[in-house]
Amino acid sequence: MKHEKVQAIIGPQTSGEAEFLANLGDKSQVPVLSFSATSPSLSSSYTPYFVRGAVNDAAQAKPIAALLKAYGWRQAVAICEDSKFKSDLFLYLRDALEEIGSRLQYKSILPTFASEELIGQELYKLMTMQTRVFIVHMSSPLASRLFQKAQEIGMMSKDNAWIISDELAGSLSSMDPSAIASMQGVLAVKTYIPKSQRLANFITRWKHFYSAENTTKFKVPDLNVFGLRAYDMTWVLALAVQKSGTTALPFQQQSTEEEIGNFTDLSNLGISPSGPSILRAILGTTFKGLTGDIRFINGELKASTFQVINIVKEGIRVIGFWSPVSGLSPVAERTQENKKKGYTANMADLRPVTWPGETAVVPKGWVIPTNSKKLRIGVPIKRRYQEFVKVERDPATGRLQVTGFSIDVFAAVMEVLPYSLPYEFLPFADSEGNSAGSYNDMINQVVQGNYDAVVGDVTILVSRSNQVDFTPPYSSAGVSMIVPLQKEKRTKAWTFLKPLTWELWVITTCLFFFMAFVFWVLEHRINENFQGPPIEQLGTALYFSFSTLVFAQRKNAFSILFLFGKFKYFVIDTLIYFLPITV
Known part of the structure; x- marks a missing residue:
């Protein structure tokens, strides 16, 4: 900027580099276009001449939170690199988790050049906690050593769930195979790049160009999202320069005579006269790039769809997608069914996952810690x-x-x-x-x-x-009665006989014969109806005893004692028949 008088800058790869250049660009009004600086702390609100040609890290907070909600995980542990540009993500992730009823239990911070011993100590510390959902956001060199150590101490087994961020997922193609082997079962959210014929043709040309420039037999590296973004941002800058009609103009110097010749002074770089027009042209550029639709909102690319991937032995397997409108979905395109469902975050919206330990059982997200108090x-x-x-x-x-x-x-x-x-x-x-x-x-x-x-x-x-708290009652005490269940008889014609027990029938029969004997004793000497052969006398006596309750006797009785006994028998017989019924 001091010697070449550049009109625009493209390419600061890390957020730290982008922050430094963004401050210089803001002083000199030189647009700084980055295709890989993703830290939320970099914003065009503070440095207007900084343009982010990548997706803000804050955009992946909701996809990660959706995964926790889908699998029912209520807590997670954050593992990040000791850098303000890495830890900023978890400020947004904390808010996203609170919206779904989850939270970050702990945040583990590792230095960029942490030793193997320090990484092991931190992992052993995490093993003493009950939470087994780990969210990793760090550079690929540090992540490689982290996962290899985790596999060594047994933290890449069942009951553990690992999720890596978009930045790390985009670097998987450049990581060592041994590091990838230690990451089996890991989930990742990754920027979704739709397939197109233009993208396929570009990758083919890239492989031919790389093979021609490098005569070694090494495998041609795959282009990650940052390489494709770099190509798209180059086109953005070229179209912006063409649109603004900018030519090479000298900077407007504001330095004093004492400061002339001091080439280390960064406070007086001058001001680019074409910077404002180039910035307006960049922000207004829209076209279809290799990575999808290129459109800037508030100085950075519009948040796009993320894909959810699962690292397995065979490579990388896509298990679903996430979009701000539909949430989790098994397809990237927004179908009519997704429009009806609205935003969802369910496990059914994702394909089956192979978890650490090569198991299909979804981890509970917690285990009994080794140092827990019962x-x-x-x-x-x-x-x-x-x-x-x-x-x-x-x-x-x-x-x-x-x-x-x-x-x-x-x-x-x-x-x-x-x-x-x-x-x-x-x-x-x-x-x-x-x-x-x-x-x-x-x-x-x-x-x-x-x-x-x-x-x-x-x-x-x-x-x-007044002393302790009780749970709601789960059982109520009471008195119950158990009675035998008898089948009701459908015939009701003889219901009137139910009060007549067998004891009553025996007593009635005995009284019947007794009264017949009394009638015969009182009448056979003076009443000719009770005289004659013995069998006739028996029949007459029984007839008088039976007819007492049915009808008036056709044969007359002459004994006063007989009439009294007959009345007495009528009263007793009536009581015997009707008393049980009234009771």
Whole structure:
């Protein structure tokens, strides 16, 4: 800028380089166009002459958060390089995770030139935590050593989930094969570049050009997104210069005589007269590039679609896509179905993943940490109602066994928690294994800090609620009655006989014969109807006894005692028949 009087600059690759040149370009009004500086800390709001020809790192925060939501991970650990340009991503990622109910539990920072020992120490520290979802954002040389060390100590096995950022995913083609081998099962969000015939022709020309310039037998390296962006930004600058009609004009110098000849002074570089017109032309340039539609909004490329990839033995496998409108989707194009669904972030929107350890089982995102402190759960010793809580020891091993309905409910709740919560049961017992007191005494152990919680059939009382917190009731106590179920008889014609028990039938029959005998004794001497052969006398007596309740007797009785007995029999017989029914 001081000697060549450049009108525009293209190519600062790192965010650190871009920041330095952006400040110089802003002082001299020279546009600085970068195709790989992705740090959110670089903004045209502070340095208007800086133009980002890449996607801002902040744009990948929502795709990463969508992955955590899809797989049900509530916590994650960030691993980044010790640079303000790397850690800026996690400021936006923290906000994106809070929107879905997740959070960053811890952020691990590694120096750019960290030793193997330091990397190992930090990974061992992460192993003591329960979270097993790791989000990595760093340069490819440091990431290569990180994943190789992680594989060495066993952190690239099942129950672990790793997600790498777009910058690192774009550098996979240039990484050492041994480093790629240690990254099996890793997920990544990567800028999506739609396939086109123009892109295929360019890659073919690139391979021919590289082979002609390099006579070695090394494999032609694949062009990553940054190489394609560099080509597109070169076209952007060329079109902008052509559109603005800029010619080589000298800078307007503002230095004093004392400062003339001081070629290390960067505070007086002069001002480019064509810089403002070139900047306006760059920001107004739109065309179809190799990487897709080129359009600048607020001094940087418009956020594009990301693809979600899975690193496997066979290479890189695309498992889905993410867009700001549709969220996660198995296809890149926005179909009619996606328009109806709107923004979604579900596991069903992605293809199956091969996770670390070559397993298809989705990691829970947490494990029981090696240095965790277990919750102390008090349980009552009961002699009755052991269906709720039963405490016993295995006579062979002496191991404590706690079972029952309350224990099953507690275990079911712990199972659905999205994080690990180790616990142990402690019986509320004395030295002899008997109950150490009442339920109030057991509740008091929580107040004193001897127990963290109590599980059992504990009744919720006001006095107890003033000391501890209770869960909502999961069972209500009450009195129930069990009765046998009998099949109803459909025939109702003989319902009137139900009150007549067999005892009543026996008594009635005995009275029938008894009254017949009384009638015969009272009447056979004076009434000729009761005289004659014995069989006729028996029939007459039985007939009189039966006809008492049916109709008036056609044969007359002459004995006063007989008439009294007949009335008495009528009254008794009536009571016998109707009394059970009224009761």
